[in-house]
Amino acid sequence: MSAYFIRLISALGRLVTSRLDRLGLAARFAGLLMVSLRIALGRLSLIFREVYFSGVRSLSIVAVSGLFVGMVLAVQGYEVLQRYGSAESLGVIVALSLVRELGPVVTALLFAGRASSAVTAEIGLMRATEQLAAMDMMAVDPISRVVAPRFLAAIFSMPFLAAIFSTAGVIGAWIIGVKLIGIDDGAFWSQMQANVDVRIDVLNGLVKSIVFGTSVGLISVFEGYFAAPTAEGIATATTRTVVISSLSVLLLDLLLTVMMFRGLS
Amino acid sequence: MTSFHESEMIALKDVCFSYADRPILNGIDLTIKRGEIIAIMGGSGGGKTTLLGLIAGRLKPQSGSVLVNGLEVPKLRQTELYGLRRKIGMLFQFGALFTDLNVFDNVAFPYREQTNLPEEMIRTLVLLKLEAVGLRGAKDLMPAELSGGMARRVALARAVALDPSVMLYDEPFTGLDPISVGIIGRLIKRLNRALGMTSVIVTHDLNETLRLVDRVVVLSQGKIHRDMAPEEIRSTDDPFIRQFADGLPDGPVPFHYPGRDYWSELMGQ
Amino acid sequence: MNRSRFDFAVGLFVAIGLLAMAFMALKVGNLAGFDSGSGYAIEARFDNIGGLKVRAPVKSAGVVVGRVESIGLDAETYEARVLLRIYPNYRFSKDTIASILTSGLLGEQYVGLESGGDPVYLAAGDRLGKTQSAMILEKLISQFLFSKAAETPAKAP
Numbered sequence: 001m002s003a004y005f006i007r008l009i010s011a012l013g014r015l016v017t018s019r020l021d022r023l024g025l026a027a028r029f030a031g032l033l034m035v036s037l038r039i040a041l042g043r044l045s046l047i048f049r050e051v052y053f054s055g056v057r058s059l060s061i062v063a064v065s066g067l068f069v070g071m072v073l074a075v076q077g078y079e080v081l082q083r084y085g086s087a088e089s090l091g092v093i094v095a096l097s098l099v100r101e102l103g104p105v106v107t108a109l110l111f112a113g114r115a116s117s118a119v120t121a122e123i124g125l126m127r128a129t130e131q132l133a134a135m136d137m138m139a140v141d142p143i144s145r146v147v148a149p150r151f152l153a154a155i156f157s158m159p160f161l162a163a164i165f166s167t168a169g170v171i172g173a174w175i176i177g178v179k180l181i182g183i184d185d186g187a188f189w190s191q192m193q194a195n196v197d198v199r200i201d202v203l204n205g206l207v208k209s210i211v212f213g214t215s216v217g218l219i220s221v222f223e224g225y226f227a228a229p230t231a232e233g234i235a236t237a238t239t240r241t242v243v244i245s246s247l248s249v250l251l252l253d254l255l256l257t258v259m260m261f262r263g264l265s
Numbered sequence: 266m267t268s269f270h271e272s273e274m275i276a277l278k279d280v281c282f283s284y285a286d287r288p289i290l291n292g293i294d295l296t297i298k299r300g301e302i303i304a305i306m307g308g309s310g311g312g313k314t315t316l317l318g319l320i321a322g323r324l325k326p327q328s329g330s331v332l333v334n335g336l337e338v339p340k341l342r343q344t345e346l347y348g349l350r351r352k353i354g355m356l357f358q359f360g361a362l363f364t365d366l367n368v369f370d371n372v373a374f375p376y377r378e379q380t381n382l383p384e385e386m387i388r389t390l391v392l393l394k395l396e397a398v399g400l401r402g403a404k405d406l407m408p409a410e411l412s413g414g415m416a417r418r419v420a421l422a423r424a425v426a427l428d429p430s431v432m433l434y435d436e437p438f439t440g441l442d443p444i445s446v447g448i449i450g451r452l453i454k455r456l457n458r459a460l461g462m463t464s465v466i467v468t469h470d471l472n473e474t475l476r477l478v479d480r481v482v483v484l485s486q487g488k489i490h491r492d493m494a495p496e497e498i499r500s501t502d503d504p505f506i507r508q509f510a511d512g513l514p515d516g517p518v519p520f521h522y523p524g525r526d527y528w529s530e531l532m533g534q
Numbered sequence: 535m536n537r538s539r540f541d542f543a544v545g546l547f548v549a550i551g552l553l554a555m556a557f558m559a560l561k562v563g564n565l566a567g568f569d570s571g572s573g574y575a576i577e578a579r580f581d582n583i584g585g586l587k588v589r590a591p592v593k594s595a596g597v598v599v600g601r602v603e604s605i606g607l608d609a610e611t612y613e614a615r616v617l618l619r620i621y622p623n624y625r626f627s628k629d630t631i632a633s634i635l636t637s638g639l640l641g642e643q644y645v646g647l648e649s650g651g652d653p654v655y656l657a658a659g660d661r662l663g664k665t666q667s668a669m670i671l672e673k674l675i676s677q678f679l680f681s682k683a684a685e686t687p688a689k690a691p
Contacts, residue, residue, distance in 0.1 A: 045540070052540045056547040099558060126364075134361035134420075137321060137354075139347035140378045160551025167554040170561075189561065197589075202558050 026222050032143055033151060033218070039141070040148030047149045047156070054115035054150070055157025061114060062107055062161045063168045066098075069106060070169025073097055074176035078183070090183055091192035094173040095166075099196060099205045100261065103166035104158075105253050108212035111154070111161060112245035116220035119150045120241040123224025124234040132225075147221045154217030155210060162209035204260045211252055216245040273332070274299045274431060274463040275320055280329035282315055289315050291487030293329070302457050302464040304474045304495075306509065307484030308518055313467040316484075317433045320465065321353055322346045333431065351379060354424035355433045359440075360416040362408040368395070368419050369404040375426040394422040398452055414445025418452070425456055431463050432456070438470040446473050453477055471510055475499070483509070485517075573600060573621045574658035578632040578645070579613040584668025586634050586643045592618050594647040599624040602645060618645060620656075627652040633666035643668060 040047070077093045123146065126132050132142040170192075177183045196202070220241045227237035275297040282290040289312045297303055305313045318324035319331050322338045331338045336349060362371050372394055376387045395401040398418040408416055417437065424432065434453065438446045450473045457464045468474050475481070475495040483490045485505055493501070498510055508516030524530070583605065592600035600620035608615050620626070629650030636643050656662070 048544045049540045051544045051547070056543050059547060059550070129359065129364070130357045130361040131363055133323070134355070134357055135363075136323070137350055138375050138378065138423075139350040140374075141347075145378075157547075160548060160554070163551055163554035163558055167557050170557075193561070198559050202555075206555070 025226065026218075029222055029225065030218060033148060033221070036141060036144035036148050037152070039144040040152060043145070043149065046145065047152050050119075050149045050153035051157055054111070054119065054153045055161060058111055058115050058157070058161060059164065061110055062165050065106065065110060066103070066165035066168030067172040069102055069165075070094060070098065070172030070174075071176045073102075073169065074173035074181070077173075078177060078181055087181075087183055088187040089191055090173065090177045091170075091188040092195045094177075095170055095192045095196045096201060098166040098169040099201045101205075101253070101257070102169065103162045104205050104208035104212055105249060107162040107165045107209060108158065108216055108249040109246050111158065111213075112216050112220070112249065113242055115157075116154065116216050116245055117238045117242050119154075119220045120224035120227070120238045121234055123147065123150070123221060124227030124229075124237050127225065127227060128229035128234065147225060151217040151221050154220065155213040158209045158213030158216075159206045162205065166205070200260075204256075207260075208253065208256050211256060212249050215248045215252060219245045219248060272298050274301075274334060275465070276330075276332040277316070277319070278330045278332070280319060280326045280331060282312070282319065282324065282326045284315075288487055290319075290326070293487075293489060295482065295489060295492075297463055297465065299463055300457075300461060301480065302454070302466065302478045303480045303482060304466045304468055304478045305482050305484060306468065306471075306474075307490070308509075312484055312487060314435055317355070317435055317465065317467055320431070321355060321433060322349065351427055352429050353431045353433065354427070354429035356417070356421055356424050356435065356437055358436045359413070360408070360420035362411075362416055362420055362423070364408050367405055367407050368400065368411070371408070371419060372423045372426060375423065379427060390426070391422075394426055395419075397456070398422045399448070412445075414441050414448065417441070417445070417449060421449070421452060421456075425460065428460055429462065432465070434464065434466040434468070436468055437466065438468055438473055446470065450474075450477055471498070573619045575603060575617050575619050576626075576656050576658070576660050576662060578616050578618060578662040578665050579608070579611075580616060580632075580634060580665050580667045581613060582634075582667040582670060583614045583616060584634055584636075584643055584670060586616070586645065586668065590642060590644045592620065592645045592647060594624070594626070594649065599647065616645070625655045628654045628656055628660070629664070630656065630662060631664045631666065632662050634668035636669070 073094045074090060077090050078087055081087045081089055081093065123132075126146065132146065135142045135145065174188065178185045178188050223237040223241045223244075227233045273296050275295075277293050277295040280290055280293040281288070289310075293316070295316075305316055307313055315324060319326055320333060320338070322331075322341060325339045333349065333353070336345075338346070338349070341349060362368075363374065366374065369391055372391045373387050376382055376390060380387075382390075392401055392404070395404055398421055400415060400418055400422070403411065403415065403419075408419070411419065421437075432453075437449050437453065441449065453464060453466065454477050456462065466474060466478065475498060478495055480492060481495055481498055482492050483506055490505055491501075491503060498506060501507070505517040507513070508518060514520050586602060586605065588602055588605055590602045591598045592602060600618055603617040603619040605617075606615045607613075618632070626647055627650045629652040631648045631650065633646045633648070634643055635646045
């Protein structure tokens with residue numbers, strides 16, 4: 001009986017130490033990455049290339065998702081608001097939900113699934129086929145040349161994508177609310193403008209998306225860089241990127257929301 | 266500061282290396298002179314690729330010294346190590362070409378990253394190197410469109426782009442058809458002579474290798490088993506080398522993986 | 535290295551993103567809220583501010599003329615001390631009355647300003663003389679009940 005407990009506790013201990021090991025490894029990696037940023041920022045063409053593959057290629061899924069989310073918000077929002085005769089506040093509800101929360105968060109989740117998983121797979125495959133080692137042998141630091149541009153591209157793309165998501169959402173809500181349901185167009189926009197503050201809501205939403213971009217970017221390049229050089233290893237790393245990025249986005253969202261919006265009421 | 270002789274390009278003195286508590290190299294003493302081509306052979310996992318890693322500074326030995334052109338490689342800092350690596354070229358087992366660049370850009374990579382040469386000059390140099398390996402016509406292809414042998418030749422052109430003094434080859438013949446093997450072998454010899462390099466080839470392929478090299482170093486159990494001229498390999502009666510050279514299934518390297526007694530395992534005892 | 539191919543697409547992406555951000559700032563949010571900090575501050579004291587919050591609008595005749603900048607309690611008089619930041623292009627007379635009003639039936643509370651006839655205008659740092667506190671629902675109800683009770687004459691036993 002006691003032997004069982006001992007095994008359980010030592011297994012738990014090993015789990016904790018292995019997680020801490022990985023966290024330490026991630027911290028060291030992040031440090032190396034920060035150091036290499038200065039060099040990486042001098043190679044803008046590399047960063048733009050990655051912005052194209054991560055950001056531009058995510059445009060369609062982000063815009064379409066934003067449109068649909070905005071439409072759903074309009075439908076659900078109207079259903080609740082009209083019970084209290086406040087249907088004209090639909091614009092406010094939709095805009096605040098999107099700009100403060102859904103825009104940054106859902107965009108980050110979509111980005112993690114689409115772009116970041118691809119980055120992880122790409123870097124993992126470069127490691128498995130010894131391309132990173134070859135680069136290292138040619139006296140080119142793979143971290144500044146391969147890893148850093150992809151990391152920076154995530155940070156750069158995220159706020160633009162979040163803005164596009166929110167805009168598409170508002171337009172979608174307008175289509176449903178004003179055009180289909182028949183809410184007054186003027187009331188829709190004026191109430192929205194009266195209650196959405198650029199500094200508190202819009203800017204904070206953008207700050208959120210930058211923070212999410214940093215987190216998702218870091219996780220995706222880390223998992224790819226340390227992926228086991230096998231097919232299974234890369235598959236595992238890609239899954240880890242999506243899962244851990246998503247969880248980190250949701251956790252950071254909680255922290256940021258509390259920090260930013262708690263003092264309002 | 267260990268003693269250094271002018272003619273020695275690479276010198277390993279009493280090098281020990283273990284990986285995750287498993288000893289791989291156990292007191293290696295090896296000197297390679299300028300201009301030599303040597304082969305490193307031995308069983309799988311015997312430490313051959315580890316030696317290349319030590320010479321290139323990608324691995325640090327637990328003890329002993331690794332000298333390349335008089336420099337103590339394990340003690341070099343990052344910038345100095347990168348400076349040394351500009352003079353060392355490495356051909357990886359499957360080429361390790363950058364899959365997002367075409368053949369031309371792959372070979373141009375070291376020039377664009379390490380030099381400030383203008384594009385026209387780089388173009389000329391790349392074409393020269395590609396011509397030397399016979400693939401100038403393939404310059405616009407992507408690595409995915411190349412056969413194994415072609416990919417390795419492009420990788421070779423890329424590795425010698427900056428005219429290194431030392432070339433390291435990690436199993437350059439593995440998995441190639443006989444024609445490609447012959448081509449690569451000839452290229453290794455020609456480049457070594459033309460550029461005055463020192464080459465270290467890790468390989469399993471005896472036939473092609475014995476034609477190229479000045480010396481063969483055979484590793485066994487973390488030590489240098491024998492260091493001899495290629496002709497001697499064929500005629501020696503050392504059992505380990507004989508098993509290797511003749512491809513015998515059993516000998517000093519056992520056929521059976523260590524396990525329980527056959528009869529008792531079958532009988533379920 | 536096809537720089538031109540990526541540069542164009544990325545440039546387009548950034549342009550679309552910037553447009554979206556501009557849309558959000560102008561059409562969705564109110565950019566006017568940005569210039570708080572400019573304007574002059576005047577103080578108003580209330581017995582009860584009800585549900586008034588910081589950043590609530592200050593309106594006159596229904597037009598937003600400023601924002602509530604801060605709310606505090608005077609430790610000696612136990613009055614609510616409200617700092618109002620008025621946009622620079624509006625001027626109010628020294629005898630302006632500030633009341634706390636509710637927008638709609640259940641809406642947010644704001645400060646309403648009614649300018650008086652005094653030829654002298656309020657300057658930065660001035661305090662408003664007359665104020666009207668917020669209507670507190672409980673007090674209204676008890677007032678109503680009290681007045682109702684006062685109306686009905688006491689029944690003769």
